[in-house]
Structure formats: C-alpha cells, structure tokens
Amino acid sequence: MKKQHVSEAVIRRLPRYYRYLGDLQAKGIVRISSNSLGSRMGITASQIRQDLSCFGEFGQQGYGYNVKELQTEIGHILGIENRHSIIVVGVGNLGHALMQNFHFAEIGFSLDAAFDVSPSLVGTTVNGVLVRDMEELDAYCRDHLPDVAVLTVPQSAAQPITNRLVALGVRGFWNFTNKEISSDSADIQVESVHFADSLLTLSYRISKR
C-alpha cells in the first residue's frame, strides 16, 4: 500500500473510525453505509470516502462497508499489529491510573515496564507490571529498546527525561506533562494529551447560551 501525504486531520479521525467500527461490531452490526457511519460520527459520507481514499479502496457501491473488515484494515493502517512496546516513566497518580485502567494491549501496545524515583513504589507491581528504579532506565532501554515512553513525570523533569530517552533510542513519546517537549532528532514523534484543551472546549459549549 503506497501512502500519499495524509493530513493531520485525517490521522486524527482514523482512531475515531476504529473506535466507532468496534462499537458497531459489539452491537452485532455487520455492514454499514458511509451515510449511516457518517451520521453516527457527525461527519459527512463524502468526508469518510475521501479520508479512506488516502489508503486504498474500501467498501462497495450499494453495499457499504463490512464493519469487521474495515476495522481490521484501519487497525492495520494505525499499526496495531506492530505490537509496539511501551514503558511508563513516572508512576504517580496519573501513571498509576493509566497502568491500572488503560487497555494498552487492546490497541496493540505491550506495556513492558514502569519507572519511578520513589523508594516506596520501586519493586511494587501495578497490574502485573514491575515498577523499576529510574536508575535502571538506561540499562533497560539499551537492552529492550522500547518504542514509546509514557511521560507522567513532573513538569520540571519532562524535557530532561525526554533528552535522556531520545539518546537511548526511544522515538515515541506520549506526553501527559502539560509541557511541550521537543527534540532535535527528526525521527522523534510526540503526542501530547492536553487536558486543558479538552476542558476548554466544554467551557465554550456551556458558555454559548
């Protein structure tokens, strides 16, 4: 599959397609038209067809999409089968909550290790994953080369830890620090979760009336 340039907006919609198609499957729905999928998702049918056309041909005129097949294809595009390895750096409340409740494996990630500085946490396990001492981070990364680090450290540690992990070969960062992180390496991908952006859109909507 040859990929053309895919816009940020399309990339952001792919996981939503994946999620909605999963919900449809859970409801036992086998096929769906782009109109019907679009109306559930609040986008137009032509938007869906245009988005998917970036990646190939999907669905059949007059039939629509096979829900399971399309979800599998989109999962493939998203790299779910790659079984990316991921580590959690910082096991405070948020890191702990993600380890306990977030289903990494369901979207193709293997949560392999966690790190913290606190002696009261090091050596414990959360949801079956051992919390290691931050001093072991370098050796661990050299041995296992994880694909992604979840950054749930204090803000002041965000950039220094990022630099350290980049030097160790980690190229994906899931950043929860509410601080922008950056790197000179072109190869680095950062996805930041900005809670404030989310709550502010809600503020806008409830302020409108």
Place this chain on the structure above:
Amino acid sequence: MKKQHVSEAVIRRLPRYYRYLGDLQAKGIVRISSNSLGSRMGITASQIRQDLSCFGEFGQQGYGYNVKELQTEIGHILGIENRHSIIVVGVGNLGHALMQNFHFAEIGFSLDAAFDVSPSLVGTTVNGVLVRDMEELDAYCRDHLPDVAVLTVPQSAAQPITNRLVALGVRGFWNFTNKEISSDSADIQVESVHFADSLLTLSYRISKR
C-alpha cells in the same frame, strides 16, 4: 458579539490558540504576526485569520496581534471568566490525579467537591477539596447546581451516574470513562477524553516508516 455558526474544528483550535499565546506571553513576547503564530502552531496564517473572523476583528494590518490582548479575547470567547463550577465524581487514581495536578482554576473552573463510594476515601481531602460520600451527591447538586461533572467512575457506572446528574440539572460532562455517554436532554454537553485515540495517532506515526 454576535456569533455565527462555528465549526467543531474551529472550536477545537481555540484552546490551542489560548495555550500558545500563553506560552508566548511567558516568554515575554508582546506581539506576533499571524504568519509567525501559524508556523509555531503548524497551521497557515490564513487559517488563523479565518478562525478568528468567526468572532470579530482581531489584530491590525502590519502590526499583527497583541499577544496578551488576543489571549484575553480568546479566553473570553471560551468562557473562562464564567467561573464554572465543577465536581469530580469518582476519586480513583485518575480522579485523584486530576484533583492533585490539574489546574482547574487557571482555565476558569472552580473545583468545589468530589464524590466517591469508598469509605476509605470519604472524608479525606485532596488538594484542599473534600471527598464526599456518593450518597450526598443529590443533595449537593440541588444545593449548589454545579456546571460540570468530571466522570472518573468505572465504565459500568458511567451512564447511570450521567442520568442521575442530568436529572439533577448538571449539563456539562467531562468524560474519562472511555465509554460513550448520552442523554435525551438537548441541553447536555459531553466532552470525552479518549486516551486510545491519542495513543493510536502515535502508533500511526511511529509505524509509518
């Protein structure tokens, strides 16, 4: 200020403008052109001008935008001055993390109460906020009518708690349950934080090569 119809995409960009303008202020930058702001944010100058034109006239030809003024205006559009009241429902790891680390007040929210079923949590305070028994939820909401509920309850409780809160007059929901919630009331606004969507976009980006 008369508001025209504002698209979802524009609404989603407003908090980002707000955040970038705050960062610029913190760096002591007083004014900025739409070109320069756009290149920092990865969008075009004409996109910025078009977005802002939904809400009025901002900036001056040849001068650009006054950073502080524009941030204040966008904060106003987002309803930051409304001092919305917010309660946390479910003080597990995630609820606790938000109460401890998220700066509600900085974006105009007043975190007034939290609720949980666990006897070991009820009566404790987190970051100065009392955790109350879920049995007090109805009486509290009738007395204080909070604007927004943060839903950090288990998935099975998501919809029942939503129904209960809607009946009590709560109209805004910041939903962390990874489950879609809905309501028959037209007036209800739900903002869901989908962690999986975020991590899947990162999966896509690191899978591309």
